[in-house]
Amino acid sequence: MLPFIIRRLLGAAVTLLIIAAVTFFLFFMVPGDVARLSCGKVCPPELLEQARHNLGLDKPVVVQFVTWLAGIFVGRDYEGLGHCPAPCLGYSFVNRAPVFETILDRLPLTVSLTIGAAVIFFTFGVATGIIAALRQGKPLDKIASVSSLIGASVQIYFIGTLALYFLVYQNQIFARPKYVPLTEDPIAWMTGLLLPWLVLSIIFTANYTRMTRSTMVEQLGEDYVRTARAKGMSGRSVVLRFAMRGTLTPIITILGVDLGTLIGGAIITETTFGLQGLGQLSIRAVTNSDLPMLMATVLVAAGAIVIFNIIVDILYAVIDPRVRLG
Structure with a gap:
């Protein structure tokens, strides 16, 4: 495993150097x-x-x-x-x-927004996709498919504006979105970002539901899964021990890319909810022709994608030993 990780780190260093030069x-x-x-x-x-x-x-x-x-x-x-x-x-x-000091000042908000939303959309998206695949062709599957299609079609600035109006200003169901450092007040940190998390998760949850369902359906039709069932293994064991491994491989790939992209700046979400993260910082750098700041935000975004891709490679090696042995 260690040589595998070292090779990936060296490749990432070369990639970052090329990105920095470009x-x-x-x-x-x-x-x-x-x-x-x-x-x-x-x-x-x-x-x-x-x-x-x-x-x-x-x-x-x-x-x-x-x-x-x-x-x-x-x-x-x-x-x-x-x-x-x-x-x-x-x-x-x-x-x-x-x-760099400005980047460090804005980074905690963007990381908080990304990680909180990722926990929600990955958990609900994968779980819903698995349930839909196991209930293929039944009403629950159709409901999940229609819901994911609708969720993938909406735009964050549209649903975010509606959520602010009805859930914050009109009915005060959610607190007004703001960022409070986690170390200062964990409750205020969570309540201030809860609505942006949910809105940001809608589109991603829909995508992960569709991807998980299609991949799980494909895995359930593989020969090794049918063999496991023929040997008398329970449905839960077949899903968890066999089908899930093949299903998670492409899901983790997309998750790594999505996390890196969001760390680089969830521009629309931050703008909709007035959050001052890396996304807003990059917009101001463009409008003010602040080239050093613009270069830094590009490097941070590229670095985040490269880092998460390394993590994805390591997870690949954990899920499938053939990756690290190859």
Whole structure:
């Protein structure tokens, strides 16, 4: 197992390095002068040149990339802005604060939103899909199929707005969405994010229900499952010991991608409920042309996807020994 994990970690490191290089060089393809974006709209020529020098833009692009990459591990000194401690992702063009500190400030909310919603949609989606597969063709299966189709068709900004109006402002069934750190008040943390969790889970639950049902139906028709039944094993044992393993493999793959994507920023959900997470941060970075912040959010999103894919690979090896032996 250890060599398998080491190979995956090395592959992830190479992937992140490539993503960092592509992201950095795209930085220089943005229309306009990067130094002017940093200096502001009204910037005298002498200040513009000073900004270009402070950012290191007067050096070759390759040298700038190496300097920027080294700053992630050892920090970097910016003239006029001071020392940026490691991991340094630069200074924001908007608030002149270290980008990494801003990311750390917004990350707990996005992680809380992602993990809470994932627990709900994975649990209910997989459970409903299994029940629908075991009741194939019966009323419960049809209800689950229709419900998942409807759930996958709705949009978060639509159902989120309705939920806010009817469940928060009109009837006060749920608390107004807000983020309270888990370490400060666990109850307020849960109640403040409960409605966003439920709304975000609707679409994902529908997708996981359909995927689990179709995969489980396929697994129940496999020869090894029929053989287990022919040997007299109970239906529960057949499902849990045999069919579930084949069913979980593609489900875990999609879960890893979904978690990484949501960590990168659940933009629509955060905007609908007024939550200040990485999604909102990335939108403001785009609208304000805050390129260092935009680069950082892209790297965080890419890093989250890579990390969760490593976790998925490890879970593959646990579920199916043929993966790690291969």
